Amino acid sequence: MDTVTYPDPRVADFIEKLVVPVRIVIRDNRDLANEYLVSWTPNVVIADERGRVHFRIEGYLPPVEFVARLSLGVGKFDLNRGKFNDAAARFEEVSRRHAKTDAGAEALYWLAVTHFKKDHNVADLKSGWEQLAREYPDSEWTVRTKIPHKS
Amino acid sequence: MPAQVEAFAWETSLDRGKQLAATGKPVLIDFSAAPV
Numbered sequence: 001m002d003t004v005t006y007p008d009p010r011v012a013d014f015i016e017k018l019v020v021p022v023r024i025v026i027r028d029n030r031d032l033a034n035e036y037l038v039s040w041t042p043n044v045v046i047a048d049e050r051g052r053v054h055f056r057i058e059g060y061l062p063p064v065e066f067v068a069r070l071s072l073g074v075g076k077f078d079l080n081r082g083k084f085n086d087a088a089a090r091f092e093e094v095s096r097r098h099a100k101t102d103a104g105a106e107a108l109y110w111l112a113v114t115h116f117k118k119d120h121n122v123a124d125l126k127s128g129w130e131q132l133a134r135e136y137p138d139s140e141w142t143v144r145t146k147i148p149h150k151s
Numbered sequence: 152m153p154a155q156v157e158a159f160a161w162e163t164s165l166d167r168g169k170q171l172a173a174t175g176k177p178v179l180i181d182f183s184a185a186p187v
Contacts, residue, residue, distance in 0.1 A: 019176055022161065022180050041182060042182075047172075
């Protein structure tokens with residue numbers, strides 16, 4: 001990550017503008033690493049001002065894929081805090097910039113959830129997940145929309 | 152080998168990061184085997 005991903009201008013620009021970056025060296029902070037359930041690196045957490053985890057990225061990712069995951073993380077952070085317009089803008093951007101990728105599929109999933117959480121309109125959730133199924137029929141995120149109903 | 156140039160600076164204290172996050176930004180915590 002330090003060799004390629006973090007020095008990449010796209011990654012650095014995203015971090016500079018949108019998050020507070022903290023580097024925790026595990027050998028000097030074993031208790032903290034245990035508290036955050038870090039059993040493997042790279043291990044990146046998106047957290048709030050109380051340290052609560054909103055999103056996690058495990059394993060190496062190259063710059064474009066890392067920015068996509070970070071964007072999803074910031075979107076989840078906003079969604080969890082009820083900042084629905086900000087979350088929707090973030091998920092829309094990921095779905096557009098990272099179309100045809102796993103991140104694009106996940107973005108469409110959470111975009112539909114965000115619209116639903118904002119207005120509690122089931123039609124928004126349904127139409128958003130239908131778009132996901134059309135564009136990503138083989139994605140696990142599409143599978144996650146197929147909620148069985150009691151007969 | 153020259154020092155790595157980055158456009159951002161890592162905080163090395165989670166408490167400091169959480170204080171800075173009070174403005175509304177999320178904290179990116181990178182757990183690493185390597186120091187900054």
